[in-house]
Amino acid sequence: xxxxxxxxxxxxxxxxxxxxxxxxxxxxxxxxxxxxxxxxxxxxxxxxxxxxxxxxxxxxxxxxxxxxxxxxxxxxxxxxxxxxxxxxxxxxxxxxxxxxxxxxxxxxxxxxxxxxxxxxxxxxxxxxxxxxxxxxxxxxxxxxxxxxxxxxxxxxxxxxxxxxxxxxxxxxxxxxxxxxxxxxxxxxxxxxxxxxxxxxxxxxxxxxxxxxxxxxxxxxxxxxxxxxxxxxxxxxxxxxxxxxxxxxxxxxxxxxxxxxxxxxxxxxxxxxxxx
Numbered sequence: 721x722x723x724x725x726x727x728x729x730x731x732x733x734x735x736x737x738x739x740x741x742x743x744x745x746x747x748x749x750x751x752x753x754x755x756x757x758x759x760x761x762x763x764x765x766x767x768x769x770x771x772x773x774x775x776x777x778x779x780x781x782x783x784x785x786x787x788x789x790x791x792x793x794x795x796x797x798x799x800x801x802x803x804x805x806x807x808x809x810x811x812x813x814x815x816x817x818x819x820x821x822x823x824x825x826x827x828x829x830x831x832x833x834x835x836x837x838x839x840x841x842x843x844x845x846x847x848x849x850x851x852x853x854x855x856x857x858x859x860x861x862x863x864x865x866x867x868x869x870x871x872x873x874x875x876x877x878x879x880x881x882x883x884x885x886x887x888x889x890x891x892x893x894x895x896x897x898x899x900x901x902x903x904x905x906x907x908x909x910x911x912x913x914x915x916x917x918x919x920x921x922x923x924x925x926x927x928x929x930x931x932x933x934x935x936x937x938x939x940x941x942x943x944x945x946x947x948x949x950x951x952x953x954x955x956x957x958x959x960x961x962x963x964x965x966x967x968x969x970x971x972x973x974x975x976x977x978x979x980x981x982x983x984x985x986x987x988x989x990x991x992x993x994x995x
Contacts, residue, residue, distance in 0.1 A: 723769035724848050727762045727841060734758055735837040739829060748816075748828050749808045751836045756794035758837075759844050763787045766847040770854070778857050779850050779928050783921065786868050787844070790917060793872065797879050811961065839954065842947030843918050846925025849944050855931035864923035871920060875913035878902045882910065897970055905985040907963070907976065911955050912983040918948045959983065 738750040767780040798804070812832070816824045881901040888894035902909040922945055929939035959982060967973045979989045 723766045723851060726769070727765050727844070727848075730758070730761060730765070731837055731841045735833055738837065739833045742828055742833070745806075747806065747808045748812045748832050749803070751832055752798070752809055753804060755836075755840065756791050756798060758840050760784070760787050760791040762841060762844040763847045766844075766851045770851055775854055777850065777854050779855070779861060779924065780847060782857070782861065782865060783847050783850060783924050786865060786921065786924075787847075789869075790872060793876055797883075800883070811958075811965070814965065836954075839947065839950055842944070843921070843951055845944035845947055846922045849925035849942055850928035853929045853932035853934060853939075855928050858927065858931055860927035860930075861924060864920045864927060867923070868917050868920040871913045871916040874902070875910050875917070878910035878913060897966060897973060897976070899976060899980070902985065904980070904988060906981050906983060908959055908983055909985055911959060912985065915948070915952050915955055915983075918951055922948045956983075 734754055738754065741750045742748045763780075763784045767777070767784040770777045770780050801807075815827070819827065878901075881903065882898055885894055885898040885900075906912055925944055926940050926942060929942055930936075932939075934942070963973070963977065963982075967977070981988075
């Protein structure tokens with residue numbers, strides 16, 4: 721069986737589970753609970769299939785290990801925030817309150833369940849590109865792997881800073897929103913590093929295609945770029961919605977938006993004087 725067919729079967733089962741579970745439990749965060757798990761399964765399917773057909777691929781093994789590290793870190797961070805204890809994402813509750821029940825169920829099926837599960841397949845397709853174009857590892861693989869690890873470390877630091885800040889808030893030792901550490905340079909550094917990892921992952925698939933002689937079109941630039949691109953679009957839309965909630969809770973958040981980059985870490989701008 722072509723490994724992509726197996727991935728699509730697993731994705732279909734995951735989608736059906738998320739939709740049925742959301743109807744039974746009235747909780748729409750089931751995709752969130754699988755978000756950090758199923759991409760690692762998909763990439764390992766590609767890596768293991770290469771072994772099964774008798775051509776084990778070092779690049780696919782590297783890609784699977786990198787995504788497993790990503791999955792372990794993200795799963796840990798999600799679990800310690802109570803993500804597996806039945807806590808629904810607060811943004812879904814807000815959207816549910818703004819829609820009629822049937823409208824929210826359509827949104828639940830088409831966007832929360834189907835779109836997001838499809839996206840989790842798309843971001844792993846660089847591994848399918850590598851499976852289609854077996855080639856020896858080279859310097860580009862090393863560069864993209866180092867970038868992936870660097871972005872993983874950056875996201876780990878940002879999430880830890882956010883975790884420490886919210887623990888301080890619960891202990892009444894802090895209030896408002898986080899503006900220190902990496903959050904001095906980006907309002908959402910963890911979001912930036914999350915997206916950047918999947919762009920580096922795309923680079924590994926592109927390196928395989930180019931090494932196999934695919935050239936620029938279909939090689940350096942191939943269809944699997946849709947995963948990283950759509951993930952970026954999703955994060956930008958989600959960030960804008962999240963910030964609208966933050967700005968309504970904290971009047972000072974508008975000043976933070978004016979002085980600090982939304983995603984890409986950048987030196988903060990000076991606050992313009994008020995007349």
